Amino acid sequence: MDGANSAGRQETDAPAIELVGISKAFGPVQANKDISISVAKGAIHGIIGENGAGKSTLMSILYGFYKADAGEIYISGQKTEIPDSQAAISAGIGMVFQHFKLIENFSVVENIILGAEDGPMLKDSLGKARESLKSLAKEYELNVDPDALIEDLSVGHQQRVEILKALYRKADILILDEPTGVLTPAEADHLFRILRNLKKEGKTIILITHKLREIMDITDTVSVMRRGEMTSTVNTVDTSPEDLAERMVGRKVLLSVDKKPATIGDTVLKIENLRVIDEAGVERVKGISLEVRAGEILGVAGVSGNGQSELLAVLGGYMNATGSISVNGVPIDLTGRESDGQSRRARGIAHVPEDRQTEGLIMDFMAWEDIVFGYHHDPAFQKNRWLMDNAAIRADAEGKMERFDVRPPHPNLQAKNFSGGNQQKIVLAREIERNPDLLLVGQPTRGVDIGAIEFIHKQIVDLRDQGKAILLVSVELEEIMSLADRIAVMFDGHIMGERIPAETDERDLGLLMAGVNEQQGAA
């Protein structure tokens, strides 16, 4: 860690990358505070931390998006200034973002040479890129069709294109930001194989993730960040998930969900032969039937994009469908005037949507305005025929924020100024405190820090124990396994099978998620 001496070392011994005393503040917020790490050549180094711990800021500094207020960066022992991403690329740093930066209607090679063309005419560059793609594919198991359009590729393949882009630019240090968030277990395994191959060839990899298991699986060393500081760096073999979680949060964390056996009542939600065709005319849900009973959590597992979102949208009242759905034995409209969010709420259906930032909240609204969102027709919130009772709404919001431990507890703060976990608590407070018969929950802990996950899971289980029906959609298998009383797996708009958590494992569910049902033979 003694950066001052590193310049004098032999270049081959020098760490691939070394940060010394990096600090960065955004206004009053100290995003990075005196951070020093050093990653050896050919190592896979993990960085974990809760949302807002400063991981992304640190990586943005490394990639030249932000300029550090203080501190130095050494690449292979050489002090390096990184004022922009071009400088990062020429220093041999490649970055794979969580949200891919690809042009959808360009082919793979076109995306790869973008910004790295050799001259005004593309022909030579394209030919050269095609050649090097071939050799890269062989070397690292990075197979993609060079002429396929990005929009036709699966998410896993798109990610490979991002990695290829970095390698084509001669990256020696590869930074991956939450790379498995969008992948199936099998795709994630393949990615890890690729990463191991890269490591074998001497590439250095920095992996940013919040999934403790991945850290344990693949990294050599791991650094934990908390509140802008690098609190510890350890060898992965010397630590455990529990230990890492504690280092991240600063206190002991319950990684499993503590719940009683379910007391199951009558059927609340009954879905029969539901079909959904989206605006583009693609059939997204292909005739599924499901039941959710009072006092149980039905978990819907599956890789994202297999019809779960459409299922939630139909139940939430903002997508048309055919088939039949009844709540407490009374059918609900699936098209027409009586099929919208308002009438669903009137029928006792509450909905925590998958994406709180684009659906669940208005980010520019203040917390108190968001906490009445969707329920703004409630007579309790009206002063008279014309005006809303803002004072009553604010008072109501204060109570809800306190009971759901939203921090900071300021109703006048805009939603965008809360952390992901606290934003999610605002949505949950709004929906759960309505005391619904049926709660729809999509990705309740996506992008939420570990401390808040514990709290959110507890709220959902509490609602179940009050005898409510809960439909949980999540792409996190671990979450489904620990929360659900029954698991249905969706693939390509079908329900591939139902399982009881105690009688299944990740491999079994993983196969169902990939469209293979071993119990009934291939589907």
Next chain:
Amino acid sequence: MNAMPRWADIILVPFINLILAFFVAGLVVLAIGENPFDMIYFMVKGALGSTSGIGFTLYYATNYIFTGLAVAVAFHARLFNIGGEGQAGIAGIGVAIVLLAFDWPHWTIAMPFAIIGGAAFGALWAAIPGYLQAKRGSHIVVTTIMFNFIGAALLGYLLNGILKNPDLQNAESRAFPTGAHLPTFHEMLAPLGIEFSKSAPANVSFIFALICAVAVYFLLWRTRLGYEIRSFGHNERAATYAGISSVKVIIVAMLISGGLAGMLAINVVMGEQERLIASFVEGAGFVGIAVALMGRSHPFGIVLAALLFGMLNQGGFELLWEMPAISKEMVLVIQALSILFTGALDNMVRVPLERMFLRMKKGAA
């Protein structure tokens, strides 16, 4: 989490912007060999130096408040209504029809009906693009621009046809009945013993404009409808999730927007011209866009911005008169610089100022 105190945000930033704008405008004036201080002096004197100047300033400001509010209401639903020009023009027809229909005994009776007539016509002219956007996805910017042309053509056609005063050569309607005359500032202030210029066209519509600004504030921040409009404007997907009908929000917001734009006709057609002429809007519909942007789509900001634009407009006319070396185009340059600095280059001042306040806060903490 605001970096700056509110007063700095609302008063200080626009003020510095304006100083910068006049500094650059001053350089331009200097470049053509004129004295920039004379320029500023004549503009300010022209706009505020006499009750006549103030009266014209307020008259223009009234128009800009109406069109600024119209743009702002649509903008809160993320609809860019560029059709204020056409909506105001069509509203003039509504106002004229109402006022020509009866021999109105008194303005207090005539004005509410004229408001209804103007609002209805303006709203209708905005509702068609609104409907096309909501139901057909035709982009509102394109349709409202087209409707400006259709509106102007329709107005011209009617003024050369059934609305034309047969006794005159010009394309204009008959004069409205004298009972429909709106009190000017001169008439309103005389009983209070205040001498106000007789020639200034500012009239009771200015007060109506202020009432409209307050009403828009209540609409947007106190009513359910306003809540739905703002929700939809910030995030359409979230609004759908909450069960807010996009069709309803788009059409209702455009109705209100068009109605407000139409109120310009009350000020100009009923208050000043007292008959319908073809080109009475004179670009105020477009100025409304700049006013709404500068006023940050908030009624209070819009009133302030409208007053500023009224001053620039009136001061500009006086400048032409007082400094013959300054051409009409040069006045436009000066006005455009003000818009450029206060609107488009806002962050140039805002960001460093925010940093300064943060540093001060840190120093104090």
